[in-house]
Amino acid sequence: MTESKFTPRVFSGIKPSGGLTLGNYLGAIKRFVGMQGAGFETIYCVVDLHAITVWQDPAELKTATREVAAGYLASGIDPEKSILFNQSQVHEHAELGWIFNCVARVGWMNRMTQFKDKAGSNAENVSLGLYAYPSLMAADILLYHATHVPVGEDQKQHVELTRDIAAKFNHDFKVDFFPLTTPVIEGPAMRVMNLRDGTKKMSKSGESDMERINMTDDADTIAKKFKKAKTDPEPLPETLDGLKDRPEARNLVDIYSALNDITPEAVIAEYAGAGWGRFKPALADLAVEKLAPISTEMERLMNDPAEIDRILGRGAERACEIAAPILKETYDIVGLLRR
Numbered sequence: 001m002t003e004s005k006f007t008p009r010v011f012s013g014i015k016p017s018g019g020l021t022l023g024n025y026l027g028a029i030k031r032f033v034g035m036q037g038a039g040f041e042t043i044y045c046v047v048d049l050h051a052i053t054v055w056q057d058p059a060e061l062k063t064a065t066r067e068v069a070a071g072y073l074a075s076g077i078d079p080e081k082s083i084l085f086n087q088s089q090v091h092e093h094a095e096l097g098w099i100f101n102c103v104a105r106v107g108w109m110n111r112m113t114q115f116k117d118k119a120g121s122n123a124e125n126v127s128l129g130l131y132a133y134p135s136l137m138a139a140d141i142l143l144y145h146a147t148h149v150p151v152g153e154d155q156k157q158h159v160e161l162t163r164d165i166a167a168k169f170n171h172d173f174k175v176d177f178f179p180l181t182t183p184v185i186e187g188p189a190m191r192v193m194n195l196r197d198g199t200k201k202m203s204k205s206g207e208s209d210m211e212r213i214n215m216t217d218d219a220d221t222i223a224k225k226f227k228k229a230k231t232d233p234e235p236l237p238e239t240l241d242g243l244k245d246r247p248e249a250r251n252l253v254d255i256y257s258a259l260n261d262i263t264p265e266a267v268i269a270e271y272a273g274a275g276w277g278r279f280k281p282a283l284a285d286l287a288v289e290k291l292a293p294i295s296t297e298m299e300r301l302m303n304d305p306a307e308i309d310r311i312l313g314r315g316a317e318r319a320c321e322i323a324a325p326i327l328k329e330t331y332d333i334v335g336l337l338r339r
């Protein structure tokens with residue numbers, strides 16, 4: 001099967017569960033902005049149906065959905081250039097998700113490492129939605145025949161599963177209907193780590209707020225968090241190789257590199273031999289310089305929720321124009337009667 005018959009189209013999404021972190025910004029949003037107007041149609045989603053796979057307070061869910069939308073907009077997603085919407089307003093996602101529940105195999109789901117991490121020893125008690133989550137994610141992507149999906153490293157397995165689902169659907173129904181989507185995972189910040197433990201991912205839900213930088217943190221908080229970030233006693237090395245087995249140091253260099261759009265090698269070239277007393281304040285200044293305009297704009301947008309809702313509603317209409325015909329054709333392929 002060739003992928004060429006498909007329009008180059010990007011789809012990606014962010015869950016509105018808790019606030020946005022620097023990991024979401026560097027691993028996802030900043031790159032989404034870069035792909036806008038770069039030869040792709042771009043579709044970005046606030047995936048609220050994914051958020052409810054664990055219980056969400058209804059009022060907080062609405063706020064978190066608007067906050068993710070504000071994060072996209074404040075970072076440079078232009079609702080004229082991209083389609084920006086929240087998932088639940090386009091009911092086709094849930095419908096295609098069901099069809100994919102009938103295509104995906106239980107054995108495939110059992111291999112999903114994120115499910116194992118999230119469910120932990122409580123696997124009997126988590127929602128069925130959490131288990132089926134990757135097939136809804138496949139539906140998000142394939143409902144638009146998306147060819148490229150920019151994500152952080154932690155979502156790679158889910159995009160690979162999306163390819164498996166597309167291939168099995170095409171094979172089972174003897175069609176060449178769904179593309180084999182390419183995960184786009186590139187750059188220095190594909191896995192931004194926890195500031196207190198360089199072996200763990202920075203996440204929205206980590207126990208302590210000191211582990212992460214939130215996109216809404218003010219300048220003092222950002223400076224304090226980087227100052228207290230765990231490091232080792234060594235200064236920065238002469239070459240990148242010298243960061244092997246120094247996960248916390250490597251993480252801070254990668255964050256600097258991604259924020260400043262330079263390679264990690266260039267960061268090392270500039271700071272070789274520097275101690276943390278010099279590097280950490282430079283990193284904090286850089287982070288504040290890049291994030292402060294975004295958090296200010298997010299705050300402004302959050303004061304006008306009606307405007308955010310209007311943008312999401314308009315985006316949902318445009319998303320539906322692409323999604324509805326693809327779902328209809330899927331129903332025809334599967335043999336479901338429709339009006």
Ligand code: TYM
Nearest residue numbers: 012013014015023024027028137140151152190191192202
């Ligand atoms: P979510 O909401 O956990 O994360 C949103 C995006 O941010 C990236 N990310 C990170 N990147 C680097 N370092 C980190 N520490 C870090 N933390 C998060 C994630 O890789 C992701 O790209 N299942 C997805 C949402 C989703 C989706 C989709 C994505 C639903 N449908 C379809 C792409 C296409 C999720 O929970 O992402």
